[in-house]
Each structure stands twice: as C-alpha cells, then as structure tokens.
Amino acid sequence: MKLTIDLNTEEVKILQRRGKKNILTLREQVEDIIRRSCINTKTTTPASAKCDDKLVEIFSRQKRRKKKKKKR
Numbered sequence: 001m002k003l004t005i006d007l008n009t010e011e012v013k014i015l016q017r018r019g020k021k022n023i024l025t026l027r028e029q030v031e032d033i034i035r036r037s038c039i040n041t042k043t044t045t046p047a048s049a050k051c052d053d054k055l056v057e058i059f060s061r062q063k064r065r066k067k068k069k070k071k072r
Contacts, residue, residue, distance in 0.1 A: 005030075014054075 007015070012026070019029035037056050 015026055015029050019026050022029065022032075024032065033053075033056055036053070040056065
C-alpha cells in the first residue's frame with residue numbers, strides 16, 4: 001500500500017537525523033513510528049498521558065482533537 005504524507009522541512013530533518021541514529025532510511029523510520037503509534041493506540045491511556053517520543057507525538061491525533069463545548 002502506498003501513502004503520501006506532506007512534511008515540512010524541519011520534520012524531515014528530524015526524521016533523517018533520527019533514522020541515521022537508528023540506522024534506518026527515512027522510509028523505514030516513518031514506518032517504525034507509524035507501527036509503534038498503532039501499537040500504542042491498542043491500549044487505552046488517559047488523554048493526559050505524556051508521550052516520551054516526540055515524533056510519535058507529532059503524528060498523534062490527540063493535539064488535533066476538537067474540544068467539546070460545554071452545554072449551558
């Protein structure tokens with residue numbers, strides 16, 4: 001399966017540095033982050049839990065969730 005994602009240059013630089021450190025290509029690094037993110041979502045964690053991995057946090061949906069409006 002092919003998937004296209006848009007990343008800004010800063011994110012690509014971070015991924016490349018991290019891939020170099022882990023001896024992975026850029027593609028392998030992104031695959032690893034996505035795989036680990038999928039594994040992490042299988043377990044239920046409180047919304048307030050902090051992620052120790054900045055790149056997983058970048059791709060996380062938690063920041064993008066809309067806050068529910070309080071009913072008056």
